[in-house]
Amino acid sequence: MSAPSRVGHPYAGAAVALATKHQKQDAIAPALGAVPGLRVVVAQGLDTDALGTFTGEIPRPGTPSQTALTKARLGMRALGVARGVASEGSFGPHPELGFVAVGVELLAFIDDELGIELVERRICEQTNFAHLETGALDARTESFLARVSFPAHALIVRANRPPGDDAPGPLYKGVSDLAVLRRAIAQCAAASSDGQARLETDMRAHKNPTRMGEIALLAAALGRRLAQTCVACGAPGFGLVGVERGLRCCLCARPTELVACELDGCARCGHSERRPRSDGLGCADPACCEHCNP
Numbered sequence: 001m002s003a004p005s006r007v008g009h010p011y012a013g014a015a016v017a018l019a020t021k022h023q024k025q026d027a028i029a030p031a032l033g034a035v036p037g038l039r040v041v042v043a044q045g046l047d048t049d050a051l052g053t054f055t056g057e058i059p060r061p062g063t064p065s066q067t068a069l070t071k072a073r074l075g076m077r078a079l080g081v082a083r084g085v086a087s088e089g090s091f092g093p094h095p096e097l098g099f100v101a102v103g104v105e106l107l108a109f110i111d112d113e114l115g116i117e118l119v120e121r122r123i124c125e126q127t128n129f130a131h132l133e134t135g136a137l138d139a140r141t142e143s144f145l146a147r148v149s150f151p152a153h154a155l156i157v158r159a160n161r162p163p164g165d166d167a168p169g170p171l172y173k174g175v176s177d178l179a180v181l182r183r184a185i186a187q188c189a190a191a192s193s194d195g196q197a198r199l200e201t202d203m204r205a206h207k208n209p210t211r212m213g214e215i216a217l218l219a220a221a222l223g224r225r226l227a228q229t230c231v232a233c234g235a236p237g238f239g240l241v242g243v244e245r246g247l248r249c250c251l252c253a254r255p256t257e258l259v260a261c262e263l264d265g266c267a268r269c270g271h272s273e274r275r276p277r278s279d280g281l282g283c284a285d286p287a288c289c290e291h292c293n294p
């Protein structure tokens, strides 16, 4: 495994297509340009919304990974480039701490010349993802606006409806002006059956600087991964592919359910290497051992 470097890397100066409607090149191009030196070319005018939208007008088919890979292929096809990159995010309650929101950002990378497909993932605890039902621009609404960093971060406003009721109605996207917001709340509240408008954070990258920052961090991680080449075949993209469980108990030395080592693998040839846990933990606390603490 070689150290991250762009000198002599197969991707130094190579073109990679990016399909985006939401200015994601601002986050992705500088990161991939720095390491491993990829040149991001934006595929203009592609309707990635056909793959589903955040605002829910078009449902998203497939898993987020599949959607990201499909988007990357759309860009490659449009530009006739052998490499493509695309981003996909999803947001919701934290899987363990249900009361806080979390984002999952994915970056898919494809190289058809080398036969590489990989998806880099980042759990984002920094997100303003939230919603509020309200009938007016009152004190409660103002505290919501402060919490979601409005107007630096835009909002979506629609009529509040019971789940499953998808009758057409007013829909405001990218709202980042207080006067427009006031009008949108009044109109959407009037169009609903309960007198409430539903305010949602606009999660499109160009309307959400927090999300754009997370995508930049993920792009840097993808860049570092692509900079690592496989010792067996020389392909870029050598990195974490899984873990092996069975870390031995510090007291009785029996294997536990804890991760024993991390597995790095090649995205192309299947070569893999074991390495110790990145946190340096060498044995398991007997409290985690079935034998010592049944």
Ligand SMILES: [Zn+2]
Binding pocket: 249, 250, 251, 252, 253, 254, 286, 289, 290, 291, 292, 293
């Ligand atoms: Zn034990």
Ligand SMILES: [Zn+2]
Binding pocket: 230, 231, 232, 233, 234, 235, 266, 267, 268, 269, 270, 271
């Ligand atoms: Zn390899």
